[in-house]
Amino acid sequence: MTETKAKPETREFQAEVAKLLDLVVHSLYSNREIFLRELISNASDACDKLRYAALTDSKLLEEGGSDFAIHLTIDNDAKTLSISDNGIGMNHDELIANLGTIAKSGTAEFLKSVSDAKKDVNLIGQFGVGFYSAFMVADKVDVVSRKAGDKQGWIWSSTGQGAFTVGEQDSVARGAKITLHLKEDAAEFLDQHRLRQIVKTYSDHIALPVILDPVKDKEGKESEAETLNSASALWMRAKSDVTAEQYKEFYHHVGHAFDDPWLTVHFRAEGAIEYTALLFIPTQKPFDLFHPERKGHVKLYVNRVFISDQLEGLMPRYLRFVLGVVDSSDLPLNVSREILQSNPTLRKIQSGIVKRLLKDLKDRAEKPEDYKVFWDAFGAVIKEGLYEDFERRDDLLEIARFTSTTSDALISLKDYVARMKEGQEAIYYITGENAAALKASPQLEGFIAKGIEVLLLTDTIDEFWVPMVGTFDKKMFKSVAEAGNDLSKVKSADGTDEGKEEAPADEIKSLIEKLKATLGDSVADVRVSHRLTGSPVVLVADAGGMSLHLARMLKQHGEGADQATRKVLEINPKHVLIKRLEKLDGDALNDAANLLLDQARIVEGETVPDRAAFARRLSAMMERGLT
Numbered sequence: 001m002t003e004t005k006a007k008p009e010t011r012e013f014q015a016e017v018a019k020l021l022d023l024v025v026h027s028l029y030s031n032r033e034i035f036l037r038e039l040i041s042n043a044s045d046a047c048d049k050l051r052y053a054a055l056t057d058s059k060l061l062e063e064g065g066s067d068f069a070i071h072l073t074i075d076n077d078a079k080t081l082s083i084s085d086n087g088i089g090m091n092h093d094e095l096i097a098n099l100g101t102i103a104k105s106g107t108a109e110f111l112k113s114v115s116d117a118k119k120d121v122n123l124i125g126q127f128g129v130g131f132y133s134a135f136m137v138a139d140k141v142d143v144v145s146r147k148a149g150d151k152q153g154w155i156w157s158s159t160g161q162g163a164f165t166v167g168e169q170d171s172v173a174r175g176a177k178i179t180l181h182l183k184e185d186a187a188e189f190l191d192q193h194r195l196r197q198i199v200k201t202y203s204d205h206i207a208l209p210v211i212l213d214p215v216k217d218k219e220g221k222e223s224e225a226e227t228l229n230s231a232s233a234l235w236m237r238a239k240s241d242v243t244a245e246q247y248k249e250f251y252h253h254v255g256h257a258f259d260d261p262w263l264t265v266h267f268r269a270e271g272a273i274e275y276t277a278l279l280f281i282p283t284q285k286p287f288d289l290f291h292p293e294r295k296g297h298v299k300l301y302v303n304r305v306f307i308s309d310q311l312e313g314l315m316p317r318y319l320r321f322v323l324g325v326v327d328s329s330d331l332p333l334n335v336s337r338e339i340l341q342s343n344p345t346l347r348k349i350q351s352g353i354v355k356r357l358l359k360d361l362k363d364r365a366e367k368p369e370d371y372k373v374f375w376d377a378f379g380a381v382i383k384e385g386l387y388e389d390f391e392r393r394d395d396l397l398e399i400a401r402f403t404s405t406t407s408d409a410l411i412s413l414k415d416y417v418a419r420m421k422e423g424q425e426a427i428y429y430i431t432g433e434n435a436a437a438l439k440a441s442p443q444l445e446g447f448i449a450k451g452i453e454v455l456l457l458t459d460t461i462d463e464f465w466v467p468m469v470g471t472f473d474k475k476m477f478k479s480v481a482e483a484g485n486d487l488s489k490v491k492s493a494d495g496t497d498e499g500k501e502e503a504p505a506d507e508i509k510s511l512i513e514k515l516k517a518t519l520g521d522s523v524a525d526v527r528v529s530h531r532l533t534g535s536p537v538v539l540v541a542d543a544g545g546m547s548l549h550l551a552r553m554l555k556q557h558g559e560g561a562d563q564a565t566r567k568v569l570e571i572n573p574k575h576v577l578i579k580r581l582e583k584l585d586g587d588a589l590n591d592a593a594n595l596l597l598d599q600a601r602i603v604e605g606e607t608v609p610d611r612a613a614f615a616r617r618l619s620a621m622m623e624r625g626l627t
Ligand code: ADP
Pocket: 038, 042, 043, 046, 085, 087, 088, 089, 090, 098, 099, 125, 127, 128, 129, 130, 131, 132, 175, 176
């Protein structure tokens, strides 16, 4: 037989994998035992996958059986530890693709996170590269596998140094067997007690039995096979039977996460539709929260059979940071994912889960410091719901939090409305990249003078949900950056009415005409400002137009939106510079007008379109001034 078999082929690891392996082999020494968690987790996934595939093709279970289990086998003589499963297995091409390349984009981030001072290997699973952690404890790894339904088995083998081999192998059981040739300093993983302790700590919640095979001692006496974990679906146990520690471990398993869950929700819905949900919200923001290809992390089970963690329709996008399990007996088993996705029962389950999560969030929001942890990590994602989920908009508005010109602590819209000034009709907000820069914006001067609170909105999504939502508690959202905010009805902090609009004096009228002529198409209009107190000019978006911040964002993404924004230059008639400008003509006026416009652009965060002209004018101005 052997002589007819093709020689194993040698292949090189994809560059990212080689880099990762180099790091795993040479730099990661602490917490090495997590390799077992990762390999058991892969084995359990492989069994879930086969169980699912067998729903539509029962032949797959004809040999190898339907009693799924994971076996740990110790060979003290060979100094090997094997982890085997009777799951879906891998064929030749899958071995090469799955264990030689990394399809996901997380590797670079993983490499960065472990090369940061902490070298936290725990994160390895989160980045979808858990298999490679085997090389922390082994100087050679063999994977013998046969895919369910196939006849031919394969052996993949590597020392983790740049290359691996794949060749045919006869008499292979269905599934996969990972054999670790342990490094000399990793002999502890041949010890039954150590393995028992590791499995209890990290893999107790795995729903399949993890069985330690009989081990021979020095006298050749064999121990009995022993199941190391509880092997029951954790989510089906009563809440009172699950410890906080077990919830946490389960969270680490489903989420490939390693922080503490910020929120744990475990409940059973009974009635027309029955289901059990065990859901978590992480404390830390996952690295791929805003990657479009981010995978779902809520696994759907139907009667304990894993169906998918990729079902659209189970969790809305704006709750994509939620992890966990939903198990229902009211969903059909033998249908495709596509059909399941549009199943009305699934939609009702979603609605029930979302309702429950939002209620729990509302409760947690009562403790502001605690809630801030959540809001800082996931607030920007929740706000996507304000844009997308009309039905839940009011609930979402209630749990949304903001900083403002008068509060660094997070406030709710209710808080804002309760503090509105007498005569104030709108909820004022300003959008931009960061709160500190926003606070210094001249656009706020009039509001600050009048003691009017302004919300500081710094998430990209803010540009979209605010116009969509329009009002809260019958108060309009109004951007301070839009021209035409009428502050005159609001009394000043000191009770005077200095903001009252007066008809502009003739000098100002003629200055405005001169400025319009000088600045031409660079601005849509020049107007007298009622918002400025300290600055001479400010650039604002015309009422109803696109905000300057949004226009800038679109432009950065190559969607030139210059046409869409009409920029208005507002001038402060009380400012000494503006008063002097009234007396200027010719070049001096031209230079000053353009410089003021450029200055307004810079303050707003725009770029100066003609830097050479800017420098020339500034020099000319200084020359005149410095005589
Ligand atoms: P992840 O499990 O996060 O995808 P891994 O590096 O741990 O990343 O594994 C890579 C891939 O290899 C898995 O997605 C799976 O397709 C395959 N794989 C790993 N272990 C097994 C196994 N025991 N049986 C079948 N396939 C496996």
